[in-house]
Amino acid sequence: MRRCPLCTRNRVVNFYQDRKRHYFRCEECQLLFADASSHLPPSAEQSKYRQANSKQRPLQQFITSLVDQCQQQQSTPLVGLNFGRIADASTLANVEAQGHQLLQYDPFFAADHTLLQRQYDFICCYRVFEHFRFPHREWQLLCSLLKPGGWMAISTQLLTQLSGFEKWHHKDNLTHVSFYQRATFEFLANQANFRLLFAANDLILVQKPSESDITRDPSSSA
Known part of the structure; x- marks a missing residue:
């Protein structure tokens, strides 16, 4: 029985197949995902990511916008995490010039697992969600890394029509x-009791409830 890699439910149906891959759709959370047998080997995947990391301007703009939003709501210095992609030195310097700190975790290029043992005021996820082979695991991790009241910015293209x-x-x-x-x-x-904003078709913002806002265990309805 096939289970959804995001919500882990077994309400998965065949969706589409082309010459390269077979795709499935979860009727519970509406995730679409490729058959695991078509996943690239890690060496090929890493090579493609190295090319993607060379495109810095969109990532820099993404991080700058998120920091600006967060500092409007918090006057104290912020500590953020750039998850899954590496920003260049100039981007980090711009964040530090504003009195904040941005740490970076990438499983291929900056796999410092100690960074996954603390919490952050904000988390940047620029063009990484589409690469998650086990999105349930990554989503749970990211939720745990976010401080109460903190923001997570997710940039990924949304499918607007199944057809x-x-x-x-x-x-x-x-x-x-x-x-x-x-x-x-x-x-x-809804499952995590997070505030959700669709800022654009490829920009999703979620805010973890502050401790005073938490009224139920987010896992109770899972």
């Missing part, structure tokens, strides 16, 4: 294995 999947170029990158719809993030936010 358009066949021609959706986003699926053609073989490192992209998990595909999200608005309903997917609505499901996750």
